[in-house]
Amino acid sequence: MKVLVISWRDINHPEAGGAELYLHELTKGLCSSGHEITLLTSRYKGSAGQEIIDGVKVIRKGSKYIFNLAVFWTYLRELRSNGYQIVVEDVYLFPLFTPIFVHKPRTVVITNHLYMGNFLGQVPLPFIPVVWLGEKALRLYHKPPMITLSVSTKKDLVDMGIPEENITIINPGLDCELYRPNTPLKTRYPSVVYLGMIKKKKNIDHLIKAMVRVKEVLPEARLFIAGRGSPRLYRNLKALADRLNLDSSVEFYGEVTVEEKIRLFQSAWVSAHPSAKEGWGIPVIEANACGTPAVAYDVPGHRDSISNGETGLLVSYGDIGALGSGMVKLLTDTELREKLSQNAVAWASKFRWDKSAADFSAILQGAGVEDGPKE
Numbered sequence: 001m002k003v004l005v006i007s008w009r010d011i012n013h014p015e016a017g018g019a020e021l022y023l024h025e026l027t028k029g030l031c032s033s034g035h036e037i038t039l040l041t042s043r044y045k046g047s048a049g050q051e052i053i054d055g056v057k058v059i060r061k062g063s064k065y066i067f068n069l070a071v072f073w074t075y076l077r078e079l080r081s082n083g084y085q086i087v088v089e090d091v092y093l094f095p096l097f098t099p100i101f102v103h104k105p106r107t108v109v110i111t112n113h114l115y116m117g118n119f120l121g122q123v124p125l126p127f128i129p130v131v132w133l134g135e136k137a138l139r140l141y142h143k144p145p146m147i148t149l150s151v152s153t154k155k156d157l158v159d160m161g162i163p164e165e166n167i168t169i170i171n172p173g174l175d176c177e178l179y180r181p182n183t184p185l186k187t188r189y190p191s192v193v194y195l196g197m198i199k200k201k202k203n204i205d206h207l208i209k210a211m212v213r214v215k216e217v218l219p220e221a222r223l224f225i226a227g228r229g230s231p232r233l234y235r236n237l238k239a240l241a242d243r244l245n246l247d248s249s250v251e252f253y254g255e256v257t258v259e260e261k262i263r264l265f266q267s268a269w270v271s272a273h274p275s276a277k278e279g280w281g282i283p284v285i286e287a288n289a290c291g292t293p294a295v296a297y298d299v300p301g302h303r304d305s306i307s308n309g310e311t312g313l314l315v316s317y318g319d320i321g322a323l324g325s326g327m328v329k330l331l332t333d334t335e336l337r338e339k340l341s342q343n344a345v346a347w348a349s350k351f352r353w354d355k356s357a358a359d360f361s362a363i364l365q366g367a368g369v370e371d372g373p374k375e
Helices: 018-032 065-080 125-140 153-158 204-217 231-243 260-266 283-290 320-332 334-348 353-371
Strands: 002-007 036-041 050-055 056-060 084-090 108-112 146-148 168-171 191-195 224-225 250-253 270-273 292-298 312-315
Touching: 002 018, 002 065, 018 036, 018 056, 018 283, 018 353, 036 065, 084 353, 108 353, 125 153, 146 153, 153 168, 191 204, 191 260, 191 283, 204 224, 204 231, 204 320, 224 260, 231 250, 260 283, 270 283, 270 320, 283 292, 283 334, 292 320, 312 320, 320 334
Parallel strands: 002 036, 002 084, 036 056, 084 108, 108 146, 146 168, 191 224, 191 270, 224 250, 270 292, 292 312
Antiparallel strands: 050 056
16 A cells, blocks of 8 residues: 555654654554555654655655644645555644545544643643644544544543544554563662653653652662653753752663663663553553563553553552552562562563554555545
8 A cells, every 4th residue: 555644743753752653663564564655744953854764755844833734735735646545644732634635545543642621731831722622623533544542542532522433442562572571680779760751741750759758668769760851851850859869869861772771671670650641651561571560640541551450550640649659569569569570571462563553554454445446
């Protein structure tokens, strides 16, 4: 098949996170199966106008602030006549309304997660009305096949008015050859790792505050924080650790390579995930595959990727005391931690990118057949 994918960001974008990884792995898998994939995305400082990434032809047009306009004009003027059999829109914050201006070929939509009115602390204040309107506008997407990552997001979409029969769940995957346990790497002291995007909505400050509780019980415990994100937010988090006298107990790694990420997951005793909402929680499963159980807030996404009491622990959202107590429980109860670790490895083995890509390919081919020949 010849497929056009439209997304606000590509995998090399400085702000790329789990949503971009998910899309990249799906499209990379399509290329490996012989499909021809073009990704239309936004430009960023220093980016090339075009390049090939893992077989995907990437075309960048317009900045993130005008990308929706750039998509409309680029498609109508440059791409509409290129013979695509399917157009895939990856919805992020504000939809691009492809079903309105793409009539043939058929549109397929990917939606990672919705805010559903929970904007406080997750979206910059000036953009809240835009995101709110964007989510309301998703009601226009009641006809295209829709892909999402979890049962939680599927429920949100159904509540919004998207027909349940139009929605297919494709869980993220991982590379089990890379992400695997390495017990000798475990630290000699109790350790917790947060590895993901450094953003306000991830509530990493909650995790640092929860370490005060952990240190009361386990003075030698340490917290590792790593991931791509805002230098300003990193500075604020470091200042918070200093104010709480945790400067010697919290280690900041910044952005790390895949190899470094795996070593951190393998070496930590517990992974922690205090974000407000997720589409799924890819770092949870990556840590699980490395034999590291999770403690997280009981929110959409986490309650899909974590089996409470089996592969990790879920605690009430925003309860920093409960977050700290959950970490203490796993760090001090060796029998429980080892049980959850074994379960986590078995659980993570069910999720593979090649299966996700195969499921994605089946949906696109089904949509293409249903749509009939391109006009």
